[in-house]
Amino acid sequence: MRAHFLALCFAISGLAATVAHADEGLAGLRWWRASLLDHRLPGLEGGRRRPDSTGIIDLRRVVVRMDIAPEGPILPPTATMLVRLAASPMGADVAPLLAFFFEPSVITRAGRRQAFERNPETGELLVQLAPPLGPGEVADLEMEVALGGYCFEPSSCIEDGPFRHLVEYGWYPLSGEFPVDDRFALELDLGVPRGWSPVGIGGRDAPLDVGGGQRWRWRSERDTVLGALAVGPTRAVSVDGRVEVFLPPATVDEGRMLGVQAQRAVDFYEGLLGPFPFSRLGVAPIADEAGVGLGPQANILLPLSFWLIPPDALEAAVVRQVLSHEIGHQYFFNLVGVVDLAEGWLSEGFAEYAATRFSEEVVGARDHARLNYWEYVLGVDEAADLPLNSEALGVDDSFTRVLVMYDKGSAVLQQLRQRYRGFDAALARYVEAFSGAIATTRELQRFLEAELGEDLEGFFGQWIRRAGYPRLRVRARPPRDGDARMTIEIEQLPNRNGRFSAQVALRGSLLPGGDTREVDVAIDQAGPQEVPLGEAQRLSLDPELSIFRQVLPEPAGDVNLSGVVDGIDLLDVWAAQGRATPDPAWDDALDPTRDQTIDRGDLRAVVEQFGAGW
Secondary structure (H helix, E strand, C coil): CHHHHHCCCCCCHHHHHHHHHHHCCCHHHHHHHHHHHHCCCCCCCCCCCCCCCCCCEEEEEEEEEEECCCCCCCCCCEEEEEEEEEECCCCEEEEEEECCCEEEEEEEECCEECCEEECCCCCEEEEEEEEEECCCCEEEEEEEEEECCCCCCHHHEECCCCCEEEECCCCCCEECCCCCCCCEEEEEEEEEECCCEEECCEEECCCEEECCEEEEEEECCCCECCCEEEEECCEEEEECCCEEEEECCCCCHHHHHHHHHHHHHHHHHHHHHCCCCCCCEEEEEECHHHCCCECCCCEEEEEHHHHHCCCCCCCHHHHHHHHHHHHHCCCECCCEEECCHHHCHHHHHHHHHHHHHHHHHHHCCCHHHHHHHHHHHHHCCHHHCCCCCCCHHHHCCCHHHHHHHHHHHHHHHHHHHHHCCCHHHHHHHHHHHCCCCEECHHHHHHHHHHHHCCCCHHHHHHHCCCCCCCEEEEEEECCCCCCCCCEEEEEECCCCCCCCCCEEEEEEEECCCCCEEEEEEECCCCCCEEEECCCEEEEEECCCCCCCCEEEEECCCCCCCCCCCCHHHHHHHHHHCCCCCCCCCHHHCCCCCCCCCCCHHHHHHHHHHHCCCC
């Protein structure tokens, strides 16, 4: 259930939806995807491309002025847009822009009309600049536009009910060449009914009373490419001066608790990742029909049902995980940008990693991180798996893509954290180094190598640029007569993704006193290998989840690898369902029925093998 919900939590939903929609038939949009892929950086050759450093024109500022009525679509029929742009060092006689959801009727520059062409199928808008701009010269365009209410997917645009929102690319101008790289200052000048609170981006001015309503002005604190708009009958309440909660009607305590949780997450992230990128953070409701949490700049938008869940309810854990994931996007995507969906894990995986760290802080255990690990391993079929850093992530529209970007991405970062003590400090320096810039996977690798003093080519090559994970057959033999040693045999099975090189840690509980012994075993040797483990009574394979793996125990049902199918196996499977406290250790559980799911079928398989009378 949680994985299904997180499948929708795209803070870059507009870009994801646009690419997906192109696959559904609007072939004309493929040029846009091509422009993104062309801009991918294979390495550092030529230096890092930072925002606003390439292209014919550089967008500097966009202001959208419109009036929202209490009834009708979220987008009013018309709007005025002010666009400031600068020419490249070569000058410019044309401004290539994207205009997906609006159509200009008049474009002027200093009172002079500018000729333009717009392709309604692709959204490409070409403005002829007359007179042309000289090298680096700045121009202000004013556009009178007709707005369209079409949205690519429900999560990005809801216009029914009292809460309406729009988090979508293209209802304001974007660069036609580099729509993700070319970030700019975005301002929203909104007229709304009295009693309604709009949530924009960044900071805002005090509202002005105008007739029967109010005018609000929002402006981004940092340059952006993703503008958010949410409106509805809410009441703003400040939490600790920095977090502002927009309370829906008939909610008080639950909404305040969301604000307190958000403030706690912000404080934690400042210790983990560095200073919070924005002076304020808004937390506002959107319609349940969105089925999604969204994290545009300086705002978190959560479905209305989240505001009705008491903080002590079981579902409150999901609320915390989604809330902290979206706050993580304030650092990853809003602060450290990505080039395209092929690099989407640098946004989604990093935001989810931040959320797992916050969950660990709150509950004192790594259950959230373990859940992400197992959702990926048990939920992604070997044949359907995708590399984390792959153009396939930009075109694949399956649930697999979500599990890879979110769950595998966050689990990879957890593995780096476990391997290297300096990872936390390196991650904070990564955020600082790429603040306001565009990052790539190759740059991340080279940055971490320099910070950690380690060659990470093998790690990145195997777990990030490659699909799949090893399948291990594990046989355990208990001590025999005259021999106190237990022997375990490990063999890597054939895999369509080839052999994997890694080490797993075998940890055994010994007698007397429950002492433990750990043995590292390489899994890339040809054929099975035997490892003597002394008087081990219980074993766990890779207890810290340091690699991705699927384990096939023999005999089936020998969950704890003791060589005997017994009542301890039943307890381990039961713990795998989260039914044991306080430490279920469900990361050690295996899948005796080999159906990729730890469920009651596994309980039955264990019971059948050692008897129901236990």
